[in-house]
Amino acid sequence: xxxxxxxxxxxxxxxxxxxxxxxxxxxxxxxxxxxxxxxxxxxxxxxxxxxxxxxxxxxxxxxxxxxxxxxxxxxxxxxxxxxxxxxxxxxxxxxxxxxxxxxxxxxxxxxxxxxxxxxxxxxxxxxxxxxxxxxxxxxxxxxxxxxxxxxxxxxxxxxxxxxxxxxxxxxxxxxxxxxxxxxxxxxxxxxxxxxxxxxxxxxxxxxxxxxxxxxxxx
Amino acid sequence: xxxxxxxxxxxxxxxxxxxxxxxxxxxxxxxxxxxxxxxxxxxxxxxxxxxxxxxxxxxxxxxxxxxxxxxxxxxxxxxxxxxxxxxxxxxxxxxxxxxxxxxxxxxxxxxxxxxxxxxxxxxxxxxxxxxxxxxxxxxxxxxxxxxxxxxxxxxxxxxxxxxxxxxxxxxxxxxxxxxxxxxxxxxxxxxxxxxxxxxxxxxxxx
Ligand SMILES: [Zn+2]
Numbered sequence: 001x002x003x004x005x006x007x008x009x010x011x012x013x014x015x016x017x018x019x020x021x022x023x024x025x026x027x028x029x030x031x032x033x034x035x036x037x038x039x040x041x042x043x044x045x046x047x048x049x050x051x052x053x054x055x056x057x058x059x060x061x062x063x064x065x066x067x068x069x070x071x072x073x074x075x076x077x078x079x080x081x082x083x084x085x086x087x088x089x090x091x092x093x094x095x096x097x098x099x100x101x102x103x104x105x106x107x108x109x110x111x112x113x114x115x116x117x118x119x120x121x122x123x124x125x126x127x128x129x130x131x132x133x134x135x136x137x138x139x140x141x142x143x144x145x146x147x148x149x150x151x152x153x154x155x156x157x158x159x160x161x162x163x164x165x166x167x168x169x170x171x172x173x174x175x176x177x178x179x180x181x182x183x184x185x186x187x188x189x190x191x192x193x194x195x196x197x198x199x200x201x202x203x204x205x206x207x208x209x210x211x212x213x214x215x216x217x218x
Numbered sequence: 219x220x221x222x223x224x225x226x227x228x229x230x231x232x233x234x235x236x237x238x239x240x241x242x243x244x245x246x247x248x249x250x251x252x253x254x255x256x257x258x259x260x261x262x263x264x265x266x267x268x269x270x271x272x273x274x275x276x277x278x279x280x281x282x283x284x285x286x287x288x289x290x291x292x293x294x295x296x297x298x299x300x301x302x303x304x305x306x307x308x309x310x311x312x313x314x315x316x317x318x319x320x321x322x323x324x325x326x327x328x329x330x331x332x333x334x335x336x337x338x339x340x341x342x343x344x345x346x347x348x349x350x351x352x353x354x355x356x357x358x359x360x361x362x363x364x365x366x367x368x369x370x371x372x373x374x375x376x377x378x379x380x381x382x383x384x385x386x387x388x389x390x391x392x393x394x395x396x397x398x399x400x401x402x403x404x405x406x407x408x409x410x411x412x413x414x415x416x417x418x419x420x421x422x423x424x
Contacts, residue, residue: 009413010406017384018327050320051367052385058277069298
């Protein structure tokens, strides 16, 4: 995979600090599954946490804390855990493992909802602040889109699109914040499927926005 | 900004620590020793190794969890759960990818996320480290982290502040922006500046 768009440093720092909403953390984990470059950057942002942990003044634990834990080491279920299986439900789509576990069907068989001309979506309903969705856009379709205030992450799972920020292919992420107006255009004859996670509701602008918004409840 | 003194000289109780060592070298030795201890735990399942790790890390993990805003009793409980995970997952520790401190930090962080989300949301953990065959070995993480420790102390106040609010207090960037009364973009640019300064200490170009 030839990945050319990566996360902002600040996003990986939030991931390491554990402060991203669930959907955004999921999306970061998906990209990391594919991207050695960002995995290495994440080792660094994690290491900031390790250094800060070392720097903390210790807090007293209850007197019997160590014994309480020691007595649990031999409990059933506390034996050394096997490495957690990743992506055991392999599907044809070759999706990143953190996402595979959440989807019950291959991409093409998911219960997509049409939300406008050439645009379908599936809400992953993860809860928490913001929204986490799969978006599926048909070839030649352009989606006028406007982020507003919050952060928005997009990971391309299949196909590609072009917008003011460049060309985004499978594995690439768009890491947007503030007020960004852009208009992704699907530029091959294949549907573009992406995972989008925000910490504020997703908003489309223009005609598409007026068509789409009643359906996605904004 | 509050300064924290590194502690943990106890780990060297049995080790020879010549007076000629600089404090940096001693810290590196302490750090290496904990990574070695965790590696031995994975190999031997020796409870006395676990008890040593517990003695150093559990009180720091509890401090971390308290700072995230959990009440004392919950922090105690989550600390014990996190330390149980250290026991259960020790064999997944890879010292070419992280120091013991960093690895335990990520376990404590995930355990805290779980606890905070338990009532409201389905369980979701940041994924485990995945096998990474094409990983370029970056050398001793303890060296890198020692340099970084020195670097963190030299950060300008406003950069150290956002780093602490994020990592220690678990505040999102938007929450930090609100708390400090600055735009979200400023929070991020301070974090980016801090990170690029820390990276300079890793001897790596951005
Ligand atoms: Zn990347």
